Amino acid sequence: MTGRLNSAQPYALGLFRIVVGLLFTCHGASSLFGVLGGQSVETGAWPNWYAAVIELVGGSLVLLGLATRAAAFVSSGAMAYAYFKVHQPEALWPIQNSGEGAAMYCWAMFLLIFTGSGAFGLDRLFAKRSPARDEQTREQSPVAV
Template identity: 45%
Template sequence: MTQQQAFPARWTPQLQAVLRIVTGYLFLLHGASKLLHFPYVQSFEGLQLFSLIGLAGALELVGGALLILGLFTRPVAFVLAGEMAFAYFMGHASKGAVLMPLMNSGESAVLFCFIFLFLSVAGAGAWSLDGKRARAA
């Protein structure tokens, strides 16, 4: 293996974990702002838990926490990818310009969706409870 091939092979699991942790944290913040009102977003004031946005907040809060921990990463990421695809087509594409996320404010939903799809296939990477459980088994 050449030096050029060794660097990516050595650091891929750690960088994959960084992607998982940062994405999980950002997603957790979306859920926390909806359900816990921290950070405070005025448009989420009076949000009903048993509504589509309330359900999304619960998925974001719990799913984000599980991703940060690297616990059940593959199934959680798959469910969250579906949530983001649903959010894009229900909340953003319905504004028009389906193939232009920049025009309908859907860039973050698309990015989250594809990052979650990647994690559902690639797994948690390093520093995860999934990895710890696999080593223990």
């Protein structure tokens, strides 16, 4: 059973990344454009507008699995900032200060920094077609080309 679960890990991670990226993107779109039942923030307003841009762009990159680790790093930091500057001063625990979303996004993105995109990500597609990787493969091949 463990072997089957381990072999499915990249796919589960890829689905996790897609769901987290989609939800994060929706949150940013809601704040920037007032869609999905949200109210748009004033352009350039600190920190809300910048957070919404990070959510939209970072979430889209995570969703696609493109520059996943870098996008997750910036997104995790933005959510840590949101939690400690906006939510935590209201009360100690996330359940008390409505900071559960920020905390969960922060830790989900933090996980993706270390795991990468998993399956279904564009990172893997581009890594397979990288000219440097092709050159490295040819140098390691025992057969002369």
